[in-house]
Amino acid sequence: MTRHALSICQALLRCPSVTPAEGGALETLQHLLESRGFTAHRVTFSEPGTPDIDNLYARIGTGAPYLLFAGHTDVVPPGAASAWTHDPFGGDVANGMIWGRGAADMKGGIAAFAAAALGFLADHGTPNGSIGFLITGDEEGPAVNGTVKLLEWAAARGERFDHCIVGEPTSRESLGDTIKNGRRGSLNARLTVQGRQGHVAYPAKAENPIPTLLALLQALLAPPLDRGTAHFDPSNLEVTSVDTGNPAANVIPAEVTAAFNIRFNDLWTAETLAKELRARAAAVASGARYKFEFLPCNAPAFLTAPSPFTDLAAKAIAAETGLQPKLSTTGGTSDARFIQRYCPVIELGLVGDTMHMVDERVPVADLEQLTRVYRRILDAYFLNG
Secondary structure (H helix, E strand, O other): OHHHHHHHHHHOOOOOOOOOOOOOHHHHHHHHHHHHOEEEEEEEEOOOEEEEEEEEEEOOOOOOOOOEEEEEEOOOOOOHHHHHOOOOOOOOEEOOOOOOOOOOHHHHHHHHHHHHHHHHHHHHHOOOOOEEEEEOOOOOOOOOHHHHHHHHHHHOOOOOOOOOOOOOOOEOOOOOOEEEOOEEEEEEEEEEEEEEOOOOOOOOEEOOOOOHHHHHHHHHHOOOOOOOOOOOOEEEEEEEEOOOOOOOOOEEOEEEEEEEEEEEEOOOOOHHHHHHHHHHHHHHOOOOOOEEEOOOOOOOOOOOOOHHHHHHHHHHHHHHHHHOOOEEEEOOOOOOOHHOOOEEEEEEEEEEEOOOOOOOOEEEHHHHHHHHHHHHHHHHHHOOO
């Protein structure tokens, strides 16, 4: 079973599936699953201004409970291949590692779950319930024509999931030390302050917008938005850019814009957060001319509360690795933010130390151990109730 995971991972890594290209990765996975009895569908979605994206949905079994595995075969560009120790799309195995773009994020996780599922089917036949794969091709891109639409498509067909595992590389130091059971929300915004352009030698004839912006930003930053919750760190606002568009050192700019991002916990929604920030700015504005622009938010904060399902996953990890995993909501966003609307979802995968880096790689031993963890989860889910 575990050696099968290595061969699946190699086959996937040899597919140059840089977003939005399918690169043969979905084809490879589809062929494998169909050969073992899965019913598979390839679905392409489109949206003006974004590339068409190919996606894969596969299921075996017809009843409940239904355990879904979700992930993505698209990868970020590898950069210059000459900078890599091994071909980024070679799937080489060397020094106990499997090398290639996507080894950690997240073709390794897909390979491990596929091997575990196929091993389960070989030993026990079609489950008393259903196993499914929901695999997208644009998680690393705009995330418009992938998971969100594939979920809608599946729901329209009457598909109903009981639980989901996303195979993102969630482990921090050792395989299985972390399960993601939620994610912070993410809201992007811009704040523009209007002034009056003029010569720096005659400030009375101009109106510099930068001091006003600084005062407004200070009001947004302090006091803290909150002190965190039982499952989340405090919400955090980070200013990422301040720009006047002014190349001249002797000109007071006409306006200045600050861009910022807020990673927020479950005390907030994008709407309540925007309302709070507007109120803070208004309290110190003193007649300043300014405007906020809050960008559309498709990343709300969410939590999969501790439950028998999270306990089942934790026990599988402990039995295989000896570790007691930590439930965590830290880090960036993932496609779990879409899946949580349909069923409880956790994220559990490899250590992500090298994801998106030159020489992305994972230990073969970790790939094999993750396969055994997934297999324990499948056994417990379908055989032990």
